[in-house]
Amino acid sequence: MSSEITLDRLYQEITDTRKELKNLITAGEARLALKIETLNRKIQNLESENTVLKERIETLEQKNNKKNLVVFGIPNTGGKISEDFICEEIGRLLDVDVAKSDISDVYTLGKSDNSPRNTKVLRVHLKRIRETSNKKCFIRGDRLIVDGTSYTLDRLDGLDFGGDSGIRRRSEPSTPTSTKHFGEVVADELLSQEVEQQAGDEITLNEGNAPNQPDDYVLAGGTKKLKALQPIKVRTRSQK
Numbered sequence: 001m002s003s004e005i006t007l008d009r010l011y012q013e014i015t016d017t018r019k020e021l022k023n024l025i026t027a028g029e030a031r032l033a034l035k036i037e038t039l040n041r042k043i044q045n046l047e048s049e050n051t052v053l054k055e056r057i058e059t060l061e062q063k064n065n066k067k068n069l070v071v072f073g074i075p076n077t078g079g080k081i082s083e084d085f086i087c088e089e090i091g092r093l094l095d096v097d098v099a100k101s102d103i104s105d106v107y108t109l110g111k112s113d114n115s116p117r118n119t120k121v122l123r124v125h126l127k128r129i130r131e132t133s134n135k136k137c138f139i140r141g142d143r144l145i146v147d148g149t150s151y152t153l154d155r156l157d158g159l160d161f162g163g164d165s166g167i168r169r170r171s172e173p174s175t176p177t178s179t180k181h182f183g184e185v186v187a188d189e190l191l192s193q194e195v196e197q198q199a200g201d202e203i204t205l206n207e208g209n210a211p212n213q214p215d216d217y218v219l220a221g222g223t224k225k226l227k228a229l230q231p232i233k234v235r236t237r238s239q240k
Contacts, residue, residue, distance in 0.1 A: 070109070083103055087102075122156075
């Protein structure tokens with residue numbers, strides 16, 4: 001009799017324990033579901049807020065860009081562009097009086113070293129050297145390596161690597177060769193890299209206007225420099 005009571009009591013305790021565990025699990029699931037729902041609402045609110053902020057940032061950037069001027073064709077001298085120089089250039093280009101107080105900030109766009117335009121100029125030199133000589137040359141960073149010697153853009157200006165007489169300045173006399181004229185090399189290079197982006201321009205190279213320097217090429221309407229140029233971004237102050 002006592003053993004039966006003991007078994008019944010043990011069974012009841014096990015049953016009660018199972019119910020308690022089940023209730024605990026159910027309550028835990030309910031709390032987790034509530035937390036997940038709360039987090040989902042917060043995520044939705046954050047996504048909505050993020051969308052609104054993106055639109056506001058885009059609007060502010062558009063308004064800010066209306067006050068900016070981007071000036072192209074400034075020679076890359078390696079030094080800092082002064083506000084006086086920018087005022088003078090903008091005044092000359094736009095035919096207006098520009099004071100330093102009208103300018104808030106001046107930035108040089110892109111990297112000064114190994115910029116895409118610098119690389120483009122180096123490729124022109126690279127192709128010219130390969131067309132006119134048997135020297136080993138390749139581009140490394142912002143320099144042109146010719147037979148193991150490193151040349152910057154400044155050093156390349158005016159140098160002639162053609163023929164068997166070695167490197168010389170272009171002003172020095174040399175024996176005429178049957179190699180392709182530099183103007184033709186530049187024209188080929190520019191036709192592949194520039195004209196596709198400038199549908200309205202045509203390159204015209206002939207005996208009368210063929211360029212004599214590696215940094216010049218002729219477009220319909222005048223001679224255009226192919227030197228390393230840096231675009232300058234000028235932010236003007238708000239007009240009250």
